[in-house]
Amino acid sequence: MTQEAVLQFKDLDVKFKTEFGRVHAVKGLNLEVRPGEVVALVGESGSGKSVTATTALGLLPKNAAIGGETVVGQHSITKLNGKQLRTIRGNHVAMVFQEPMTALNPVIRVGEQLTEAMEVHGVAFGREAWSRAVDLLKAVGIPNAERRAKQFPHELSGGMRQRVVIAMALSCDPEVIIADEPTTALDVTVQADILDLLRSLKDKLNTGILLITHNMGVVADMADRVAVMFKGEIVEHGTAEEVLLHPQHPYTKRLLDAVPHLGDGHGQFGSKVNPVTTDELALEVRNFVIEYKRQGKKPFRAVDDVSFDVRRGEIVGLVGESGSGKSTIGRALLGLIPAHSGEVRVLGQDLTKLRGQELKKLRRRIGVIFQDPAASLNPRLPIGDVIAEPMVVHKIGNAAERKARVHELLDAVRLPRSAYNRYPHELSGGQRQRVSIARALTLNPDLLVADEPTSALDVSVQASVLEMFTDLQTEFGFACLFISHDLAVIDSLAHRVVVMQYGKIVEKGTREEVLLDAKEEYTRRLLAAAPVPDPIEQAQRREERHRLLESLGDEVVELDTRELDQ
Missing domain, CATH: 3.40.50.300 (P-loop containing nucleotide triphosphate hydrolases)
Structure with missing residues (x-):
């Protein structure tokens, strides 16, 4: 050479x-x-x-x-x-x-x-x-x-x-x-x-x-x-x-x-995840089905007979590849997508049966963090108004009380109070995601749905956001459904893990059971494919993945130079 x-x-x-x-x-x-x-x-x-x-x-x-x-x-x-x-x-x-x-x-x-x-x-x-x-x-x-x-x-x-x-x-x-x-x-x-x-x-x-x-x-x-x-x-x-x-x-x-390492568990970012001390359910999903109608075709079943729960003070990681139905479940839990059948009980109330003011009242108790903060924040509103908007929608407090609450939340998510009058485009990606988290916590929710909240962030920004997220969860004690495809992030945060594929749950259990001792073939594939930032360990993991794929009858992807030589 x-x-x-x-x-x-x-x-x-x-x-x-x-x-x-x-x-x-x-x-x-x-x-x-x-x-x-x-x-x-x-x-x-x-x-x-x-x-x-x-x-x-x-x-x-x-x-x-x-x-x-x-x-x-x-x-x-x-x-x-x-x-x-x-x-x-x-x-x-x-x-x-x-x-x-x-x-x-x-x-x-x-x-x-x-x-x-x-x-x-x-x-x-x-x-x-x-x-x-x-x-x-x-x-x-x-x-x-x-x-x-x-x-x-x-x-x-x-x-x-x-x-x-x-x-x-x-x-x-x-x-x-x-x-x-x-x-x-x-x-x-x-x-x-x-x-x-x-x-x-x-x-x-x-x-x-x-x-x-x-x-x-x-x-x-x-x-x-x-x-x-x-x-x-x-x-x-x-x-x-x-x-x-x-x-x-x-x-x-x-x-x-700042890089999360699969297998290192809780406390990777300085803040230890608190154990769950209650059996009280904040979210209960039973036999949940979501279908999309297609003209002239059989309906597409995006979520198929899914059941899991989240206790108060607990973080449950929902993982799987694109198209597995993770984000669809997240949107359905917010009442943004109608369910075909099944039951979703949020804080004791069946979400699928509520309408109008009753549904609006329940939504007050659910916070949401979206994947892309640039798309989920109104570019025409200053940050203070963005964070205060849930209080305005639900008619909570007067102008002075809302401003005081926004300042309190800016402190909680470690943003300077001077950000109050700035616009989203004036902040970095990590700062915008902190604003999204502050907005989600405005009404002191009992349940937080976080849909890939760190996937668009640099690794060091991700680490600081995850550390802050852990601190906030300890302080506010909300239940959280954390949706992600990053297994190392889930490993650092979650108490329990639910793995999805093609709209179905293939495995669920405690963090240790699923991420350290996976039983199902699909989960083992996911874990084997997740890279770690150590070249020696990663070389071993790559060999183990190739052996796993061969044992399951799959081919290892290689460039076929025979096709190029012709």
Whole structure:
């Protein structure tokens, strides 16, 4: 294997000219990727990771002032014009984007998008290009490739769409692939498959990969070397074992300390989860069924005969992959989706039988935290009004009492009182999620439904929000249904765990019973696929997962180079 770098950043410096002055996004960065090597560029949002990667494709906007040099193969990107850049993209460097639905054209069939890339770069044309497109889909593990090639992106699952994007990146045999958060939007089992595919890709085709991520488990699973970015600079650089197991820089240490570790249980974020001391039920779900009507077809059953409960002062984790029915249950518990049958008793009252004022009165006792704070906060209201809105809706208190309550809640969620008159867009993602939590607690709810409340946050922000959440649960004593696909987060918070698949409960029990001694095949698959931020332990877990899949009759995902060699 030649050691000559396929991608180099030499003293890369990027500044953006904005209406508020110059923003120094990348400060004198030096980094290289060699053939057959995975280099992980890690750091939080705003650290400059994606700006660095975009430089390699010559895609930065016109207000960017670029210093230093970016070299792909033997080509200096900063010296090329538009036509020359188009030759470099695809042929020498390709990109796998974070969200495949934004990277794929929704009105063009999958196969045509693959042939377009090949025809633009003169790799293949007509029937030959189509045949190669089908071979590429087979190579990345998509079944029934001939049929899938004729489908539109929306007809594929998230994991399949990401495989299509990887196939597009491979279509012109590039020397280096830049993978920008390639698994963030994927379920844990699909993520494990995609990582297996990328690993197979670099081993068999000797392709260099620059992996951009904030997920330390993914880094432990994939990376040969790791570069940690902070405020536009690389603050630490070394092998995966050096950086993840023996970090030197305070920022790297802080980043790793904030990563939840599956198996470490409660108290990972400094606050111990209190034991439940009562048998009084805050939520009781019995034989719950939710169906969606479809014109001319049999109704789709999204939730099928589900039964579980949540006691006062208890956190129950509801886990499963996308489409398992988790969020549907959460919305139904708020009365936002009608139930087909079954019983939901919230604080002793059957939610499915209440209407009008009775339902509104019960809703006062239920708080909700949504997944995306940017979408769930009214952008036209200042933060004080956002948090006070539940009191206004339910006609509680006067203006002075509401303001005092908002100040009290801002203190509780560790936000400055000066945030009272600021708008949501003026806050960071973590601060907006704290506002969502404050709003959910405005009316002192007895039951809180939290739907993926930390999935959109950086790891250190997630840790501070989870620590605060634990403190608040201890202080206010609310029952909580915590919906998540992150098993490590559930491990750090929950007293009991309910696992769902295809609308049904496949396993439930205490945190220890489900996460440490799973009985059901599906739960074992989920646990085996969850990465941990220790490269040595993760290598063992990966081997154990492959053995588990083989024992269950499943194939381990690998790149099939036979399809590419034809």
